[in-house]
Amino acid sequence: EPEVTQTPSHQVTQMGQEVILRCVPISNHLYFYWYRQILGQKVEFLVSFYNNEISEKSEIFDDQFSVERPDGSNFTLKIRSTKLEDSAMYFCASSPFYTNRGRGETQYFGPGTRLLVL
Amino acid sequence: GNSVTQMEGPVTLSEEAFLTINCTYTATGYPSLFWYVQYPGEGLQLLLKATKADDKGSNKGFEATYRKETTSFHLEKGSVQVSDSAVYFCALSALNTGGFKTIFGAGTRLFVKA
Numbered sequence: 001e002p003e004v005t006q007t008p009s010h011q012v013t014q015m016g017q018e019v020i021l022r023c024v025p026i027s028n029h030l031y032f033y034w035y036r037q038i039l040g041q042k043v044e045f046l047v048s049f050y051n052n053e054i055s056e057k058s059e060i061f062d063d064q065f066s067v068e069r070p071d072g073s074n075f076t077l078k079i080r081s082t083k084l085e086d087s088a089m090y091f092c093a094s095s096p097f098y099t100n101r102g103r104g105e106t107q108y109f110g111p112g113t114r115l116l117v118l
Numbered sequence: 119g120n121s122v123t124q125m126e127g128p129v130t131l132s133e134e135a136f137l138t139i140n141c142t143y144t145a146t147g148y149p150s151l152f153w154y155v156q157y158p159g160e161g162l163q164l165l166l167k168a169t170k171a172d173d174k175g176s177n178k179g180f181e182a183t184y185r186k187e188t189t190s191f192h193l194e195k196g197s198v199q200v201s202d203s204a205v206y207f208c209a210l211s212a213l214n215t216g217g218f219k220t221i222f223g224a225g226t227r228l229f230v231k232a
Binding site: 031033035041042043044045048056089091093095105106107108109110111112 | 150152154160161162163164167207209211218219220221222223224225
């Protein structure tokens with residue numbers, strides 16, 4: 001069964017450094033997302049991406065964050081200058097084209113990248 | 119806006135006990151409803167889903183029914199096992215101005231004792 005993959009599984013970085021988290025969505029999916037989960041807290045939406053542009057972003061997704069689909073398979077999240085509070089698990093997700101007449105689509109989540117900022 | 123509220127944990131049960139985790143939602147339009155499970159140290163796994171009113175999602179002995187009249191999607195299992203110990207997230211997905219996104223509840227941690 002196809003699945004979303006993410007690399008690396010763990011990343012440790014120094015405050016102020018740039019990090020790039022990588023995701024390979026399911027191959028025929030068209031919608032891509034990033035979420036984060038601070039330890040012990042709820043999963044929060046960061047950004048959605050469709051047709052090579054951002055569809056929606058949350059208040060968390062400020063100018064320090066960017067997303068890109070550099071080729072036909074990868075979807076990346078870049079944090080330009082990491083802060084201590086960026087330490088979290090970051091989940092990538094993807095979903096197929098609208099098939100459900102406007103009803104919510106199932107998003108398939110990757111295993112996550114645990115980011116620790118020191 | 120859209121939101122999900124689920125019962126606070128932790129919930130501690132003995133093996134073979136009956137499980138209910140309550141979940142209610144607020145949404146405009148026609149959301150789909152989901153339960154995700156997160157085992158210790160792992161990512162999010164889709165446990166079950168329901169896409170319209172009165173649908174029942176089921177998987178691995180867990181089930182939940184989409185109740186539009188009470189805006190609820192309670193998770194149930196008749197006989198829990200130690201291996202069910204995890205955090206359970208109720209979630210909804212609905213179309214909004216920017217497309218779809220999933221809104222998660224706060225999660226309910228379940229401990230099952232042998």
